[in-house]
Amino acid sequence: MITFIVVGAIGLLLLLVSIVVGDLLDVFDVGDGLVSGVALGAALAIFGLAGVVTSQTDLAPGWTYAVEVGMALVALVLIQLVVRRVTRRESGGHWSPVGFVGVTTEATGPGGGEVRLDGVRELERRLATSAERIERGVRVRVVAENGPRVEVAPLGDPAPADPQTN
Secondary structure: OHHHHHHHHHHHHHHHHHHHOOOHHHHOOOHHHOOOHHHHHHHHHHHHHHHHHHOOOOOOHHHHHHHHHHHHHHHHHHHHHHHHHHHHOOOOOOOOOOOOEEEEEEEEEOOEEEEEEOOOOOOOOEEEEOOOOEOOOOEEEEEEEEOOEEEEEEOOOOOOOOOOOO
């Protein structure tokens, strides 16, 4: 039972830190955007909780683990779907990320890349392009928007004047 409590506590910690500070999986470059820290933390917490509850029943150990893993996977998928839906939904009309500041999570250039923006509405990473190659970990500013993609420039470069900036 200690194992379930430890796994649940780690999951709860990951969940809380991902909500408050930002997605830890992005910081450590884990998951490559497939799964968010919120979803993974919640799944681990549910795995631990289910383990504690089912270990108190008369189920065989194999069934106990099957129930825990099943519940954790269902939670992982459902919460990840909710996170993706929230990130794609635009509440309050259209808003533009032009002018937002962030950091490159992958090297970015004319062929593409990836950034994480510091905006309140930005929960996940975004696909990005830039005029020249920008290495991973460089602070950038969004200079243009092209659908879900953004064009970025290194923060040291002056951003072009845009009347539609937030």
